[in-house]
Amino acid sequence: MALIRLFVNEKLGAGLQLQLGSEQARYIGRVLRLRVGDALTVFNGDDGEFSANIMTISGNSVSLAIDSHVETTTESPLKLHLVQGISRGERMDFVVQKATEMGVKRITPVLTEFGIVKFDAARAVKRRDHWQGIAESACEQSGRTRPPLIDAPVGLNAWFGAGTREPDCDLILRPGATTALAAIESPKMKLCLLIGPEGGFSNKEYDDAEVAGFTSVSLGPRILRTETAALAALAVAQSLWGDLGLD
Secondary structure, eight states: OOOEEEEOSSOOOTTOEEEEOHHHHHIIIIISOOOTTOEEEEEOSSSOEEEEEEEEEETTEEEEEEEEEEOOOOSOSSEEEEEEEOOOHHHHHHHHHHHHHTTOSEEEEEEOTTOSOOOOHHHHHHHHHHHHHHHHHHHHHHTOSSOOEEOOOEEHHHHHHHTOSOOSEEEEEOTTOSSBGGGSOOOSSEEEEEEOOTTOOOHHHHHHHHHTTOEEEBSOSSOOOHHHHHHHHHHHHHHHHSSTTOO
């Protein structure tokens, strides 16, 4: 059985004890069927990864003994920021999950002109929390120790105007663009990828992106679904400039 990895929202350190919440306790006891003495690893996004053992387990309660720090090398050296046009339901969940597995550092969900999904403020917060949970689970599976930062959904033009990104290499996927993603020079610090929703971007949004400093690039002659485009673009970027192509 593969060693279980668990994301926790608690301070970690050798010698500490950790009490898990009821949801994680039920997962460990009823789904994984672990027992007292079983080993697992825990991480919180800040302190790295630690080995741990189950001290007690009963009903909705599990306590862990934190052992030693575990050295990991699973975080990509490439700073990838994915700005993703929000798509419906499982498509967006898929993008968040796979982007996390591909080593993305930050995900900004944006509302666009042709996008089908609309949010009020309350629902936007709930969706952000939902996507953050997906990212944390993807980290558990993939070996990452730092879940990506997931921003609250924001309108694309508002995001352009906020100026929150660090300018370096800003690219927008555009069908028919004459420059291939693979032809771009290696980013010096950070790569920001802007990808449209199911309906794509409007001409005005492409123009606004150009004004904001984005370069239009293509992934080839075929038009890809939004979730396919995100995964393909991230795989190309990590292969060329990140750690996907390492032996």
